[in-house]
Every structure is written in structure tokens, then in C-alpha cells.
Amino acid sequence: MTEILLGLVTPFRDIVTGPAFFVEVLLGGIAAGLMYSLVALGFVLIFKASGVFNFAQGVMVLFAALTLVGLMDRGVPVAIALALTIGVMIALALAIERVVLRPLVNQAAIILFMATIGLNFFLEGFGEMLWGSNVKRLDVGIPDTSFTVAGVLVNRLEMTAALTAGILVAVLAVFFQRTRIGRALRAVADDHEAALSIGIPLKTIWVVVWSVAGLVAIAAGIMWGAKSGVQFSLSLIALKALPVLILGGFTSVPGAIAGGLIIGVGEKVAEVYWGPLVGGAIENWFAYALALVFLLFRPQGLFGEKIIERV
Amino acid sequence: MSESGGEGPLLAVESVSVRFGALMALNRVSLDVRSGEILAIIGPNGAGKTTLLNVISGFYHPFEGRIVFAGRDRTRLAPPDVAALGVARTFQNVALFKGMSVLDNIMTGRLLKMRGSFLLDAIWWGPARRQELEHRAVVERIIDFLEIQAIRKTPAGRLPYGLQKRVELARALAAEPTLLLLDEPMAGMNVEEKEDMCRFILDANDELGTTIALIEHDMGVVMDISDRVVVLDYGQKIADGRPDQVRKDEAVLGAYLGLSHD
Numbered sequence: 228m229t230e231i232l233l234g235l236v237t238p239f240r241d242i243v244t245g246p247a248f249f250v251e252v253l254l255g256g257i258a259a260g261l262m263y264s265l266v267a268l269g270f271v272l273i274f275k276a277s278g279v280f281n282f283a284q285g286v287m288v289l290f291a292a293l294t295l296v297g298l299m300d301r302g303v304p305v306a307i308a309l310a311l312t313i314g315v316m317i318a319l320a321l322a323i324e325r326v327v328l329r330p331l332v333n334q335a336a337i338i339l340f341m342a343t344i345g346l347n348f349f350l351e352g353f354g355e356m357l358w359g360s361n362v363k364r365l366d367v368g369i370p371d372t373s374f375t376v377a378g379v380l381v382n383r384l385e386m387t388a389a390l391t392a393g394i395l396v397a398v399l400a401v402f403f404q405r406t407r408i409g410r411a412l413r414a415v416a417d418d419h420e421a422a423l424s425i426g427i428p429l430k431t432i433w434v435v436v437w438s439v440a441g442l443v444a445i446a447a448g449i450m451w452g453a454k455s456g457v458q459f460s461l462s463l464i465a466l467k468a469l470p471v472l473i474l475g476g477f478t479s480v481p482g483a484i485a486g487g488l489i490i491g492v493g494e495k496v497a498e499v500y501w502g503p504l505v506g507g508a509i510e511n512w513f514a515y516a517l518a519l520v521f522l523l524f525r526p527q528g529l530f531g532e533k534i535i536e537r538v
Numbered sequence: 539m540s541e542s543g544g545e546g547p548l549l550a551v552e553s554v555s556v557r558f559g560a561l562m563a564l565n566r567v568s569l570d571v572r573s574g575e576i577l578a579i580i581g582p583n584g585a586g587k588t589t590l591l592n593v594i595s596g597f598y599h600p601f602e603g604r605i606v607f608a609g610r611d612r613t614r615l616a617p618p619d620v621a622a623l624g625v626a627r628t629f630q631n632v633a634l635f636k637g638m639s640v641l642d643n644i645m646t647g648r649l650l651k652m653r654g655s656f657l658l659d660a661i662w663w664g665p666a667r668r669q670e671l672e673h674r675a676v677v678e679r680i681i682d683f684l685e686i687q688a689i690r691k692t693p694a695g696r697l698p699y700g701l702q703k704r705v706e707l708a709r710a711l712a713a714e715p716t717l718l719l720l721d722e723p724m725a726g727m728n729v730e731e732k733e734d735m736c737r738f739i740l741d742a743n744d745e746l747g748t749t750i751a752l753i754e755h756d757m758g759v760v761m762d763i764s765d766r767v768v769v770l771d772y773g774q775k776i777a778d779g780r781p782d783q784v785r786k787d788e789a790v791l792g793a794y795l796g797l798s799h800d
Contacts, residue, residue, distance in 0.1 A: 407649060407652045407670075410642060410645060410646055410649065411646070411649055413635065413637070413638060413642075414635050414638070414646045414649075417635035417636060417637055417638065418633050418634070418635055418636070420597070420629070420633050421629065421633035421634065421635065422635075422646075423597070423616075423617035423618055423621075424595060424597075424617055424621060424626070424627050424629070424633070425621055425626070425646055425647055425649060425650070425709065425710075425713060426617075426618045426621030426622050426649060426650040426713070427618060427646075427649060428616075428618040429618075
């Protein structure tokens, strides 16, 4: 009994006595959290604009990374490969609007959700058919090494990824809160009929959000792929984005950011400091346990609208 | 409130029919909206008034007939394209963006007038910022005009019904429409709110020169503010004329007293 109590309390002492290490853990958590936020943002944008819960978001990450690596393996220079991948993701958005969304307009949300499950399987198979299913290395030219700042060990690759994700998240947040297109997007999310009547073309907005979700998928795919190789498990990132969404609220851009950071930092800190108490692996279930608590006590999330549909 | 001289009407609905299954919601209805006038469309419940408005704003497409706006056939346009031609509307059940502030709601009315690039927008710089400020000035004038200064930061969904209707009118006016369609702008309002709304509609017509077609049930209001009245009943037009003429029309009296259908 006293052992367990001690195990619960001593980490607080460790945090106070070893601040540099705590900062390292925090940085690692923020880095992971920003990546979760990035993937979650893709979900939020699509959910807000079209009410579709996009099951295929994770596979879009995989598909984007596969396309990029596949092109680079065939000797295409990085910049051109990146540009081509962006083009492919935008073309994908156009195709999805034309082939999936438009024929299913006015259908129930669950039907559209099922359509994205189909999209999920299609993209998975199509990606592997085009580029093969073996694990590929993605070299972005940033070494996976560490350096020390004021006694804090920092990983170069992780920091670059975190910075890029942070900038992307900030730009997207400003873009969708403050600009003309952002206002149109929020209008569409609120009331389709009214949005049409003031001249907002729904189809264009759909293509815009799916394109943005595609770009976000590229960014997430590059960062995750550079760390752990481009392989099928990349598409499982989406599973980590789910608790982020439940925490932040399905309809809130700031919520996706806050949710990602809370989960990223929370799971790292819990793993490092309280992991030994339960034999480790907290990182694997922390997010889901937190999500469960939220579902019980605050189902709309931190920033979400009160009445939302559960998916 | 002058009628335009030599040119044709601003909007011509020519022999338009709309059918929902076996129901003829509109049966060969023709009417004109003349530049600068206030036209009231009245009729008993289920007469096809809202259907007519939906056809004009592109939400429904007629299976026969034509709609000519400013001399051009635009029967099959989608709602955003109709809006782009300068037609704004309000809805019977108020279709505001409930989560957005009153100010943001009215700003959406300016969307069609805004131009700019993604990039400049994103960094909120230079022309994008200047443009935002220009449109903001227009919106502030409309806010003054409709006397809703005090609620500009309130989320639209939290306002009482009467004020929501007023904000919806503000959003429509923000688009500076040539033709404004109002679907029961005074439904559910008390006498005072109705008087205010009447004044706003008359002022919009008078000072901004907006042509207005409106659906309204309150006969007193209709007779007071409209230049011309069109009466629908069971999807057909049964009268069209000045308010004092329509008031005395036998078919209209019949429709309202339930005598003409046997």
C-alpha cells in the first residue's frame, strides 16, 4: 500500500528536482501533440463544412506519404515530388467531391460515413497497388540526432516536425477564423440553405476543405514517415486523433489544437513518471481513457457545440 | 417607388409550374416584379407562396415555364448563382448562422463582394485587411440603419425571434441586392416589432432603391406598404393589382372565405 502511494507521489518530487528532464519530456509531448492536432484538424475541417466524419483521414496520411516516397524513389527531386503530391491530393479532393459527396448530397450522416469507409479501403488498396506495400524510408534531410540547449536534450527531427506542425496549425487556425473563406466555411457549417442563399457555392467549399485535409495529410505523413518509415501503420495515426477530437470537440479548430497538446503532453508525462507504477505502456491507453472520461462527463468536448452527433 | 418606364420588368416569372409528386404546388403562374416596387404575394396556407420564392431564388427548378431576371433567362441557375446576380432573400423560419455573432452574420452577406487571394487573406495583410475594413464600414451602416448596434457582438442564436428576423434582413441588405425576397418578414412579431419592420422595408425600398417582393399574412401590413399585390390560391394566380383593387376582388374574397373551391 505505502509502495503504491509512494509511486504516485514521488514523481512530483522528481519533477521539481529534475526540471531539465521534465522540460525534455514536455517538449516530446508537445511535439507529439502538435502532430495529433494536425491530423485532428483534417477531421474537424471536413466535419464542420460537410457534416461528414471522414473515416479515411488516416489513410489519406498514408496515401500522401506513399505517393511522396514513391515519386522520390523513382528519382524525382524532393521539391518536384512534393509539388506533385500536393497536386495529387487536390485532384483527390476534386474526385471525392464529384464521385462521393455530390451523388450523396442530402443523405444521412451515417451514409456519408459509410462512404468514407469505402474510400478508406479504396485508397489503401490503390496506394499499395501503385507504390507497393513494403516499408519505405523517407529521408527529408534532417538527421535524427540530438543536441543540448541549457541542459535540455532536443531531437533535431522531432523539433523540426513540431515547429512545422505548429506553424501549419497556427496558419490554418487564423485562416479559418479570420478570413473570407473561413467565414464562408463557418457559414456552411452552420446552415447549408442560408449559405447557398447568400451565394456560397457548397461544392467549392467542399473541394477547399478536402484539399486542405489532403495537405494536412501530406504534412502529417512526412513527419510521421520520417520518424517511423512509410508503412501501413501510418494510417493508424487517425486512431490517436479520435480521442483528440472527443477532448476538443468535433467542431472546434482551437479544440483540436488544445486537445492534441493535452493528450500529447499528458501521455508522455504519465508514461515517463507514472509508467513504472503500472509496468509501463501508459502511452498506449492514456488518450483513450481520457476520452472515455470526457464522453461520460463532457460529451461535447472542451470547445464543441452542445448538441452534436456522436459518431 | 417609381415603375420603370420603357424597359421590361426586373423579374418575369413566365408560366411556371412546380410539382411535388401528384401535388401541383405552382400551376402556370406568371408574374412580374417591376424595378423599384414593393410587391406583396399573399394567399391562404399551402397556396404556393414559399414555393414561388424558392423557384425565384433557385432552390427549386420548375418543370415548365421560364424565369427571366433583368432580361436574361435564368430558369435553371443554382442558388449561389442567383445570389451572384443580385437576389437576396430571407427565410420563413429564419436561417441565420446561429453560432456566429450578429456582426459576422451580416459580414457573410458581403462575401460575394469580396475578392482576394488565399495567401493575403491568411496573413491578414495589405489589401485583404483594407478590404475587410471597407466591407465592415458598409456593414456598420446597415447596422445603424436597422438599429441593432446594441446586439452586434451577440451570437445570433441567442436573440429573440423578432431580432433574428431583423438580423436576417440586415444580412440580405448587406449584399446590396437588386431584388430582395422576404418570406413572412413579420411572422410571430408583436405590433411594435411589426411597425419597426414595416419602416425598415419601406426605407430599404425608398432610400436604398431595393426592389422588394415579400410574402405576408398580415393584411393590414400588406395593404399599407405594398405597391402591388399578387394573390395565389392552390398554386394558381387568382389576382394581381393595386392593394385597393385586390381587396375588392371577388375571387380573392372567395379564396380567403373558402367559397371558390367546389
